Amino acid sequence: MNSENYEYFWGVDCGSTEIKIAVIDSSGQVVHMEKRKTLFPLTENVRAALTGGGRVPVPFANNGSKRPGHKIIATGYGRAHLDFIDAKLTEIKAHGLGVGFQLEGQLPKDEPYTIVDIGGQDSKMIMVAGPNDVQFVINRKCAAGTGAYIEELAHRLQIPLAKMTELEKKHDRDLTLNSYCTVFASQEVIRILMEGEKVENLIHALYQSVVKRIFEMAPIGSPTVVFSGGVLQYHEALRAAFSRRLGEGKRAILAPQAQFCGAIGAAVFGRNK
Amino acid sequence: MDIKQVMKDYFLGLDTAARTGSRKVAWCTSVGPAEILRALDFEVFFPENHGAMLGATRMSTDTIPEANALGYSPDICSYLTSDIGAYLKKMTPLTKAYGIKSVPRPDVLVYNTNQCKEVMHWFEFFAREFKVPAIGIHSPRHLPEVEDCHVTDVVGQFRKLIAQLEPIAGRKFDSARLSEVLLLSKQATDLWEQVLATAKHRPSPLSFFDGTIFMGPIVVLRGTTIARDYYASLLKDMNERIRKGKAAVRVEAKRIYWDGMPVWGRLRAQSDLFALNEAAVVASTYCNSWVFSDFDPQNALESMARAYLGIFINRDDSYKLEYIDRLVREFAVDGVVFHEAKTCPNNSNSQYDLPGRLRGRGIKTVIVNGDLCDLRCYGDEQAATVIEAFLETL
Numbered sequence: 129m130n131s132e133n134y135e136y137f138w139g140v141d142c143g144s145t146e147i148k149i150a151v152i153d154s155s156g157q158v159v160h161m162e163k164r165k166t167l168f169p170l171t172e173n174v175r176a177a178l179t180g181g182g183r184v185p186v187p188f189a190n191n192g193s194k195r196p197g198h199k200i201i202a203t204g205y206g207r208a209h210l211d212f213i214d215a216k217l218t219e220i221k222a223h224g225l226g227v228g229f230q231l232e233g234q235l236p237k238d239e240p241y242t243i244v245d246i247g248g249q250d251s252k253m254i255m256v257a258g259p260n261d262v263q264f265v266i267n268r269k270c271a272a273g274t275g276a277y278i279e280e281l282a283h284r285l286q287i288p289l290a291k292m293t294e295l296e297k298k299h300d301r302d303l304t305l306n307s308y309c310t311v312f313a314s315q316e317v318i319r320i321l322m323e324g325e326k327v328e329n330l331i332h333a334l335y336q337s338v339v340k341r342i343f344e345m346a347p348i349g350s351p352t353v354v355f356s357g358g359v360l361q362y363h364e365a366l367r368a369a370f371s372r373r374l375g376e377g378k379r380a381i382l383a384p385q386a387q388f389c390g391a392i393g394a395a396v397f398g399r400n401k
Numbered sequence: 402m403d404i405k406q407v408m409k410d411y412f413l414g415l416d417t418a419a420r421t422g423s424r425k426v427a428w429c430t431s432v433g434p435a436e437i438l439r440a441l442d443f444e445v446f447f448p449e450n451h452g453a454m455l456g457a458t459r460m461s462t463d464t465i466p467e468a469n470a471l472g473y474s475p476d477i478c479s480y481l482t483s484d485i486g487a488y489l490k491k492m493t494p495l496t497k498a499y500g501i502k503s504v505p506r507p508d509v510l511v512y513n514t515n516q517c518k519e520v521m522h523w524f525e526f527f528a529r530e531f532k533v534p535a536i537g538i539h540s541p542r543h544l545p546e547v548e549d550c551h552v553t554d555v556v557g558q559f560r561k562l563i564a565q566l567e568p569i570a571g572r573k574f575d576s577a578r579l580s581e582v583l584l585l586s587k588q589a590t591d592l593w594e595q596v597l598a599t600a601k602h603r604p605s606p607l608s609f610f611d612g613t614i615f616m617g618p619i620v621v622l623r624g625t626t627i628a629r630d631y632y633a634s635l636l637k638d639m640n641e642r643i644r645k646g647k648a649a650v651r652v653e654a655k656r657i658y659w660d661g662m663p664v665w666g667r668l669r670a671q672s673d674l675f676a677l678n679e680a681a682v683v684a685s686t687y688c689n690s691w692v693f694s695d696f697d698p699q700n701a702l703e704s705m706a707r708a709y710l711g712i713f714i715n716r717d718d719s720y721k722l723e724y725i726d727r728l729v730r731e732f733a734v735d736g737v738v739f740h741e742a743k744t745c746p747n748n749s750n751s752q753y754d755l756p757g758r759l760r761g762r763g764i765k766t767v768i769v770n771g772d773l774c775d776l777r778c779y780g781d782e783q784a785a786t787v788i789e790a791f792l793e794t795l
Contacts, residue, residue, distance in 0.1 A: 205786070218793060219786065220794075221793045250786075263765075264791075268770050
C-alpha cells in the first residue's frame with residue numbers, strides 16, 4: 129500500500145518512561161499528540177493509548193484489527209515488541225526526522241547541525257551533515273547523563289522534578305559531582321549533604337554533571353545544536369547549563385515539541401515511505 | 402563433512418585419552434604452539450574454545466559469579482572467569498552436547514602471551530589445581546613489524562618448551578614430524594582463508610556468524626588431516642552455494658565488517674538482527690585471526706614464531722588500521738562494527754580511536770558495548786538500537 133492510500137500516520141515513540149504519540153494527516157499536519165506512562169503488558173497499553181483524543185479516529189476496529197487508512201510506525205526501545213505496527217525505526221532516525229520536520233526552514237541548509245536528545249535511559253548525539261550523512265553516538269550502558277540519573281538524584285534529594293529548575297536558579301556556588309555511576313553519585317550527594325551543603329547547589333552540580341557527560345560523548349563541531357526529548361524540554365536549567373557550556377558563537381534551539389520529536393519523526397517516516 | 406560430527410569426534414577422542422590414559426593431554430591457548438604439541442603426540446584441548454561454548458550456551462551466566470567469588474574480578478577476561486567458574490561448579494557444556502562428564506584432565510598446560518597475559522593467570526590456576534606444569538611462551542607484544550630479533554627470541558622459547566615437554570610426552574621430539582604437522586596446519590589455514598574469501602562474492606555465501614561455528618576445527622584441530630579435509634569440503638560447499646546463488650542473508654543490501662570478539666550468548670539474536678535489517682556481516686578480524694600464512698614446513702619453528710607473533714591482536718594500531726582498511730576494501734564493506742568487550746580490552750580495538758582514524762579515511766564505524774561471555778555487560782535493547790541506527794545511516 130502506498131502512502132497515498134493512508135489518511136493518518138501514527139508515530140509511536142515507545143520510551144522507557146513514557147509513550148509518546150503523534151499523528152500526521154495526509155496533508156502533513158500534526159493533528160494529534162498525546163503521551164502516557166509506559167506500562168505493561170506493553171502491547172495492550174500502547175493499543176489503549178492510541179485514542180486519537182477525539183481529533184483522529186481510533187485506528188483499531190472493535191475486533192482489534194487495524195482500520196484501513198491508518199499507518200502506525202514505532203520507534204523507541206519498545207518498538208520491536210508491538211505486533212500491530214506497519215514499520216519501525218530507531219530513535220536516532222526518528223529524532224532526526226522529527227527535528228527536521230518541526231524546524232523546517234529554521235535549520236542551516238548547507239551547514240551541519242547536532243541534535244542532542246536526553247532520554248529516560250539513554251542520551252544521544254546525532255550529527256547531521258546532510259540527508260545521507262548522519263553519525264551518532266549513544267551513551268555507554270551507564271545511566272549517567274540520562275533522565276534516569278536526574279530522577280534518581282531528585283528522588284534522593286526529595287525534590288519534585290518540576291521544582292528543580294526553580295531551585296537551581298538559587299544556587300550560589302559551583303560544586304562537582306565526579307562519579308559516572310548513578311549509585312556512586314547518590315552516595316556522593318549524601319556525603320555532600322551531610323557536610324551541610326545547600327540543596328540548590330547540589331541541583332546545580334547535578335545539571336552540570338549531566339552536561340559534562342554529554343560533552344564527553346563526542347566533540348560538538350557544528351554551530352547549531354537542537355535540543356530534543358523530554359528531559360531537555362522540561363529542565364530549563366539543564367538547557368541553560370548546556371548553552372553556557374557550548375559557549376559563544378554556537379546557537380542552541382529547543383525543538384518546539386521536543387518530547388514528541390521521536391513520535392513526530394516516526395509519523396513523518398510513515399508518510400515519506 | 403558435518404561440523405557437528407567433526408567437533409563431536411574431537412571431544413570424544415580427548416575424553417577417551419584423558420579417561421584411559423591412552424594419550425597424554427595438553428591444554429593450549431588458541432594461538433599457542435599447538436603444532437609442537439601435536440608433533441609430540443599430545444591430544445590438545447583449548448580452554449578458550451570451552452569458554453566460547455560456555456558463552457554460547459549461556460552457562461557463563463552461572464559460572465562467572467563462582468570465579469568472581471573466588472577472587473577473579475568481574476573486570477577480567479570472561480573466558481577465564483567462565484571456565485574457572487565452570488571447573489568450580491563441576492559443569493561443562495560437553496556433558497549436554499556429547500555426554501562427557503568433565504573437561505579432560507591435563508598433563509601439561511601451554512600458553513602463549515601473544516594474545517594477552519590473562520591466559521597466563523588462567524593456566525596458572527589450573528596448574529595449581531591439577532598439579533601439572535604451566536609453561537609459557539612470553540611473546541614480544543604489540544609489534545609494528547615482526548623482526549628477526551623477535552623471531553629469534555620466540556624460537557629460543559620454543560626450543561626450551563620442547564625440552565620441557567619431552568619428558569612429559571615420554572618421547573623425543575622429531576623435527577620431521579613437526580614439519581608434517583605444520584604442513585597440515587598450513588593446508589588447513591590456507592583453505593580457511595579461501596573459505597573466508599568466498600564472502601567477497603555478492604551476495605556472500607556465509608556470514609561472520611556462520612564463521613564463528615565453522616572456525617572450530619582451525620582452532621582445535623589444526624595440524625591434523627581432519628581440519629585440512631574439513632576446510633577442503635567447506636570450501637567446496639561455499640563455492641557450490643555461490644554457484645547456486647545461495648546467500649547468508651535473504652537480502653544483502655549492506656555489507657558489514659565485525660571487529661572484536663563475538664557476543665557468544667547472542668549469536669542468534671545478532672545474526673537475526675543483521676538479516677532483518679538486510680545486512681550481511683561478511684568479514685571480521687576474529688575469524689581471520691586463524692589465518693597463518695607464514696607457516697612454512699621447511700622452516701618449521703621459525704615460521705611458527707613469525708606466524709604466531711604476526712597475529713592481528715599482537716600488532717600495533719598502525720598495522721591494525723591498514724589491516725581493517727584493506728579488508729574493508731577487499732570485501733566491499735559499507736561499515737565497520739566495533740564490539741567493545743568489557744572484559745577483553747586486548748580484543749577491543751575501539752578504545753584508542755581506531756574507529757575515528759578509519760572514519761578519517763571515509764569508512765563508517767560504530768561501537769557496540771558488550772562482552773564475549775558476560776551478559777551482565779551487554780544490553781540487548783541498546784545494542785539493537787546502535788546496530789539498527791548504524792545500518793539506517795549507511
